[in-house]
Amino acid sequence: MRYILAVDIGGTQLRAAVYPIDEPIAIKVERIPSHAPEETVLERLVSLARHLWPPDGSVDAIGVSVAGPTDPRRGLVMTTPNIKEWTDFPLADRLQEQLGPPVYLGNDANLAALAEWQFGAGRGHHNLLYLTISTGIGGGVIVDDRLLLGEHGLAAELGHVVVDSSRSAPICGCGFRGHLEAFSSGTAIERYVATELAAGKSSSLAGRPSAKQIAEAAREGDRLAIKAFRRAGTYLGIGVANYLHIFNPSCILLGGGVSRSGSLLREPFEASLREHVFHPSYLDDLTIAYAELGDDAGLLGAFALARMRLSLEPL
């Protein structure tokens, strides 16, 4: 049997899975905390991989999904949350030295887009936009059946575009002002509500509620909570309208925790999208759907990446 080993690296946990090369159904999956005393993350990752290694066959390639910016052409992790020692870190080379097979890596949101396109809600589309909306906003784009990477793999940072350049626009997690993420991420929703509460707005909420608590309050009719999701959805519609004009995709997929708030975000998002699209043709045959693969998107994307690179399919 021939296998692909897929790895999903997050700041708090490492996940790995073994897939037969011809189907996206893992025969083994395991997760461990990213950090432990007296062990580097790399050491933990190598042990996890060896632990999962299939005894009855060969691993043809290893795919790695990493939170944060990567350089997939050179196999570098540029930065990744909570793993300080991985700055411009040649992860692909280090893993290959220790494990043997070729290693291919990519950004988690990019690879989630790849996975949704190959195995999930985006199957059959040739031009697809994927947005994951959780604490931040990440993106991935399929252009004419290929993953958009850009010159150094830094493309598709869809949360980090200015949608409001006024001086009063909120600050993004990246430190810059007016980015889509600063309006429509879970963090942005939380910050908006906290600011309004501090300014004395009446609400069933108090203090610094989480996005989940705000969603619950909204479902119970809290006007501030509803307004917070409406604002996030409105800006998301502006951002996605921009992306329709830029990419003209046939499919938009929404993933991440905040997208699971259902109509709270989705209704104002779709209303704003329709309002901001500058020609109705962009909405012709446009599918808008939720991502399907959930937590498995990273592993499946790493699997898809490794398999495509192995077969020399263009990314």
Add this chain to the structure above:
Amino acid sequence: MRYILAVDIGGTQLRAAVYPIDEPIAIKVERIPSHAPEETVLERLVSLARHLWPPDGSVDAIGVSVAGPTDPRRGLVMTTPNIKEWTDFPLADRLQEQLGPPVYLGNDANLAALAEWQFGAGRGHHNLLYLTISTGIGGGVIVDDRLLLGEHGLAAELGHVVVDSSRSAPICGCGFRGHLEAFSSGTAIERYVATELAAGKSSSLAGRPSAKQIAEAAREGDRLAIKAFRRAGTYLGIGVANYLHIFNPSCILLGGGVSRSGSLLREPFEASLREHVFHPSYLDDLTIAYAELGDDAGLLGAFALARMRLSLEPL
């Protein structure tokens, strides 16, 4: 000999040229007004093509560059300035019926990007962004050696993205508010100056000066005129920073009349670009240059398109 016939359709004039299939040097070029009494634009175009038809060889394909949105996969002109009868018009089919060879068409800014990439200032790059800044703002993008078209050929409308969603943002030529074109096009510069003059701002200018007159006044030190270009350049920097985050290109090309204002636009543009890029890696090895092909970009892009489609190269 084998030839490609290239056509460039504008609202006021039709241009056509004959190229040998193996080099981008026209052996014949001609231009005529788009409109004349008792003749349709299509009839004029067909006569122009027949007039240029090489007597000593065959035309393998016809490439057509059209101002305005097109559907290159179906050969449709959706709308084009000053030619009202061409609305969802099957131009490729009509021309092929009358002239014989296969006809391939595309949007003028897209094809200008293709031409600059193949024959002009963008040679050797794999990921390129082209912006033409004149009365409006058009765009074209090369992603991994292919022209970005999107599902229906409507991608790369780089002037029609919201960069300022505040209610006070200016209205774009398309009728929507806060688009890049509403800040950084020649029309936007003119409108800004006219509004400031009407509000009583002191300037050597008066009434409704043209972008060219404003550029002249700026070169002579007029503060309002300088400010108008600074504002246009600043927003252009915001828009292009967004495009770096979205596409991570290695080359940005600026074309169109307003880009020829030199440092007036370019200095504030580059300062704003550096200020708004959220990670310095996006500027690594980034070439920023002026487009080289000028008025020939449309014809050369049509030539490149036809030749690529003929050889079944992926667009």
